[in-house]
Amino acid sequence: xxxxxxxxxxxxxxxxxxxxxxxxxxxxxxxxxxxxxxxxxxxxxxxxxxxxxxxxxxxxxxxxxxxxxxxxxxxxxxxxxxxxxxxxxxxxxxxxxxxxxxxxxxxxxxxxxxxxxxxxxxxxxxxxxxxxxxxxxxxxxxxxxxxxxxxxxxxxxxxxxxxxxxxxxxxxxxxxxxxxxxxxxxxxxxxxxxxxxxxxxxxxxxxxxxxxxxxxxxxxxxxxxxxxxxxxxxxxxxxxxxxxxxxxxxxxxxxxxxxxxxxxxxxxxxxxxxxxxxxxxxxxxxxxxxxxxxxxxxxxxxxxxxxxxxxxxxxxxxxxxxxxxxxxxxxxxxxxxxxxxxxxxxxxxxxxxxxxxxxxxxxxxxxxxxx
Numbered sequence: 001x002x003x004x005x006x007x008x009x010x011x012x013x014x015x016x017x018x019x020x021x022x023x024x025x026x027x028x029x030x031x032x033x034x035x036x037x038x039x040x041x042x043x044x045x046x047x048x049x050x051x052x053x054x055x056x057x058x059x060x061x062x063x064x065x066x067x068x069x070x071x072x073x074x075x076x077x078x079x080x081x082x083x084x085x086x087x088x089x090x091x092x093x094x095x096x097x098x099x100x101x102x103x104x105x106x107x108x109x110x111x112x113x114x115x116x117x118x119x120x121x122x123x124x125x126x127x128x129x130x131x132x133x134x135x136x137x138x139x140x141x142x143x144x145x146x147x148x149x150x151x152x153x154x155x156x157x158x159x160x161x162x163x164x165x166x167x168x169x170x171x172x173x174x175x176x177x178x179x180x181x182x183x184x185x186x187x188x189x190x191x192x193x194x195x196x197x198x199x200x201x202x203x204x205x206x207x208x209x210x211x212x213x214x215x216x217x218x219x220x221x222x223x224x225x226x227x228x229x230x231x232x233x234x235x236x237x238x239x240x241x242x243x244x245x246x247x248x249x250x251x252x253x254x255x256x257x258x259x260x261x262x263x264x265x266x267x268x269x270x271x272x273x274x275x276x277x278x279x280x281x282x283x284x285x286x287x288x289x290x291x292x293x294x295x296x297x298x299x300x301x302x303x304x305x306x307x308x309x310x311x312x313x314x315x316x317x318x319x320x321x322x323x324x325x326x327x328x329x330x331x332x333x334x335x336x337x338x339x340x341x342x343x344x345x346x347x348x349x350x351x352x353x354x355x356x357x358x359x360x361x362x363x364x365x366x367x368x369x370x371x
Contacts (some may be wrong), residue, residue, distance in 0.1 A: 114245040
């Protein structure tokens with residue numbers, strides 16, 4: 001085995017051992033056994049909410065255990081693949097070494113992704129994420145940019161097999177979106193996507209300018225954890241004004257013939273939430289209330305953080321701060337202004353290839369937390 005390959009395998013071994021230590025495999029196995037015992041109890045489904053929580057936790061714990069044990073098995077097998085390749089001759093040897101190198105590269109990607117996931121240890125990191133995108137400065141180009149960003153995040157979620165539930169899309173008059181709110185449903189969605197929060201800047205030749213001039217547009221991305229029943233975010237119905245109106249689609253076309261869209265205004269804070277993507281007024285009100293609770297939870301967290309004087313300078317991705325530039329003209333580049341991570345393929349990024357940026361963002365945040 002080549003010394004560089006041996007050194008790389010040793011590096012992977014060190015990283016995986018760290019992952020196994022952080023996850024605590026013995027505790028994880030004990031947790032799986034405990035949850036399997038609970039799930040097998042016939043009385044469990046007498047309490048539907050508790051049963052769903054138990055089965056969800058079990059599924060997550062089993063998947064986590066499978067992922068780590070699979071990585072361990074594949075890493076242990078890797079030196080054997082190289083020994084077998086070294087025993088071959090000629091073209092067979094070259095092909096076997098290429099296969100082993102491919103397995104090693106894939107293992108590095110998966111082990112490093114698992115390492116990043118172990119960094120998500122915040123109070124709300126394991127939850128679903130609520131993403132709000134809002135067009136900023138730049139007129140119709142900014143509205144178009146907001147729609148492009150929404151597509152980027154939805155494509156990212158789809159590529160990973162994560163669920164997406166759209167709560168609200170407010171269309172601009174000419175093209176694009178004024179704003180959109182949607183949930184990404186998977187374990188650790190909030191912890192993963194929280195590093196995307198901030199102002200995203202697009203530079204391109206405007207398709208809406210008949211003189212073909214370059215245009216800079218901005219859109220703001222807000223990421224919140226979805227509220228759970230344990231959060232004690234009580235909303236007094238008397239403090240919420242409910243307005244109903246008719247849903248509309250692109251170009252002002254009527255989507256509904258009834259007043260099913262709902263706007264909630266939280267009078268004490270002035271927070272306004274809309275939802276129009278469900279079929280009934282009641283469904284829209286329920287979805288809007290989820291978004292309102294998430295916004296109130298974030299407000300509460302910010303107030304507590306301020307009181308504890310824990311607002312560190314590394315919170316560079318906060319609302320309103322420019323954090324990433326997407327340049328389509330005069331050159332092609334996407335660059336994160338916090339991490340310095342960049343790629344020269346904007347079309348792939350806008351089609352959902354975000355993992356490199358997200359992993360760099362999580363590592364950057366961890367370094368800031370350690371300072």
